[in-house]
Amino acid sequence: MKILVETERLILRELEYTDENDLFEMDSDPEVHLYIENNPVKSIDEISKVIEIIKGQYKENGMARWAVVDKLTNEFIGWSGLKYFNQPLNNHHHFYELGFRFKKKHWGKGFATDSSTAILDYGFANLNVDKIFAITNPENVNSKKVLSKLGFNFQETFDYEGVPTDWFELKKTTWENKKPNR
Ligand SMILES: CC(C)(COP(=O)(O)OP(=O)(O)OC[C@H]1O[C@@H](n2cnc3c(N)ncnc32)[C@H](O)[C@@H]1OP(=O)(O)O)[C@@H](O)C(=O)NCCC(=O)NCCS
Numbered sequence: 001m002k003i004l005v006e007t008e009r010l011i012l013r014e015l016e017y018t019d020e021n022d023l024f025e026m027d028s029d030p031e032v033h034l035y036i037e038n039n040p041v042k043s044i045d046e047i048s049k050v051i052e053i054i055k056g057q058y059k060e061n062g063m064a065r066w067a068v069v070d071k072l073t074n075e076f077i078g079w080s081g082l083k084y085f086n087q088p089l090n091n092h093h094h095f096y097e098l099g100f101r102f103k104k105k106h107w108g109k110g111f112a113t114d115s116s117t118a119i120l121d122y123g124f125a126n127l128n129v130d131k132i133f134a135i136t137n138p139e140n141v142n143s144k145k146v147l148s149k150l151g152f153n154f155q156e157t158f159d160y161e162g163v164p165t166d167w168f169e170l171k172k173t174t175w176e177n178k179k180p181n182r
Contacts, residue, residue, distance in 0.1 A: 002014040004066055004122070005066075005118045005119070005121075005122055006071075006118075007114050007115070007117070007118050008114075009070065009071055009072070009111070009114060010068055010069065010070065010071060010111065010114055010115055010118070011068075011069040011071055012066045012067070012068055012069075012080070012081075012115060012118060012119070013066060013067050013069065014055075014058060014066060014067065015051055015054050015055070015064075015065065015066070015067045015079065016051075016067070017048070017051055019051065019067055019076050020044055020047050020048060020051065021044075022075070022076035022103070023047045023050070023051070023076075024041065024044050024047050025103060026078060026101065026102070026103045026104075027040060027041040027046075027047065027050075027101075028040050028041050028042070029103070029104055031104050032101065032102075032103070032104055034140075035136070035137035035139060035140035035143065036101075036137070057083070057084065060084075061084035063081070063082050063083075063084060063096070063123070063127065064081055064082070064083055064084070065079040065080065065081035065082075065083065065099060066079060066080060066081040066115075066119070067079055068080055068102070068111060068115045070106075070111075077102055077103055077106040077111060078100065078101050078102030078103055078106060078111065078112070078115075079099075079100070079101055079102075080098075080099070080100040080101075080112065080115040080116050080119055081098075081099065081100075081119055082096040082097065082098055082099075082119060082123050082127070082132065083096065083097050083099060084096055085097060089135075089160070090135075090156075090158040090160070090167050092133065095129070095131070095132075095133055096123060096127060096129060096132050096133070097132070097133050097134060097135060098116060098119065098120065098123075098132055098133070098134045098147075098150075098152075098170075099134070100112045100115065100116055100143075100146065107142065112142075112146045113146050113149050113150065116146065116150055117150065120132060120150065120170070120175055124172045124175055124176070129172070130171065130172045130173075131169050131170065131171050131172065132169070132170050132172075133167065133168065133169050133170075134147050134152055134167075134168040134169075134170070135160065135165050135166065135167055135168070136165070136166050136168070137163070137165065137166070138157060138164060138165070138166045144166070147168050150170065151170055151174050151175060151178055152168040152169065152170045153168060153169055153170070153174075154166060154167075154168055155167045155168060155169055
């Protein structure tokens, strides 16, 4: 098991096939999927395929979504991480996008912000990028609050496959200098 980063409360490590049941618990929950295509998973097979894709991304890009584990309980509580886009999106090419997703029972504890802080530290230190981006449904208030706490700035609403989607960016200089409220 590859541990990548630790925070006071969390371990961030690569996703494993043994995370299947926890991922299924999270991704079969309609509330978790409300603002992300609104299409919760129906079978564990779908989850196995997702893990396979993410493991491929670790190999190809050296980075992808990471499992977040609560140190107190050793439970897989969600994931957070940087996905590399090699296809253009909203006129951007070859960029990293921050994403996060947690089991509903672990919302409201600061875990998305904590884990993303560690990931952004890691990303700006290791990935040779001067900006990291994020996208979210405009109605996803919880997600937008996390992005704002991290220091992301709203740029515009764009059309993502027919769905209005908010585009955010975080400059490396902002991350290093502004000391966001984290
Ligand atoms: C988006 C998502 C990850 C946000 O999770 P979250 O738990 O609300 O975000 P945080 O980790 O920042 O926690 C923030 C809350 O924890 C509270 N909190 C409690 N203890 C805390 C602590 N020790 N440290 C920091 N915050 C703490 C904060 O006060 C804050 O509450 P508030 O939102 O009422 O102000 C979550 O809603 C989710 O998984 N949604 C489904 C998937 C999704 O939509 N992902 C985003 C797609 S773009």
